[in-house]
Amino acid sequence: MSTAMNFGSKTFKPRAPDKGAFPLDHFGECKAFKETFMRCLRDNRFDNAKCRLQSKDYLQCRMDNQLMAKEPLEKLGFKDLLEPPSSQAGSDTKP
Template sequence: MSTAMTFGQKQFIPTPPDKGSFPLDHEGLCKKSMTKYMKCLFSNNSDNSMCRDEAKDYLACRMEHNLMAKEDWSKLGFKELGLNEKDK
């Protein structure tokens, strides 16, 4: 495959998507919380509404380790959580 460019051709510079994609956890920093979430899904016939605490723990871990951008919980679907809920 040739990487040569012809005159006038613009170079393609890929950019990552704003949402929907984040780095893999190659070092296994959040493996424990991910496994807990996956087990919860399996135990609850893939009903993610039963695994909200596990999902929040997993997302909190990813944000803490810069594996995803830090987001407001309301933007991640946790709007209805009470104010006295521990902010993870």
């Protein structure tokens, strides 16, 4: 007895890449940011905590050039590196 396998019954459904899977930067739009980040990692024995500013700049470049989905930097873990809004900056000073 042979059983026929029907491969045509299931269709392939593409899905978006998982977080962390980025399209390649074919045109080198963020190459300078990547090189700065990689140099920082090498200089700091690959301790990425010491290269958070460079990491933020690199991810911002990727978002600006549509190489990854736009996400708020706070959601990516950079809340402490963002400048406070100008309305809050003036509230600490007394008239």
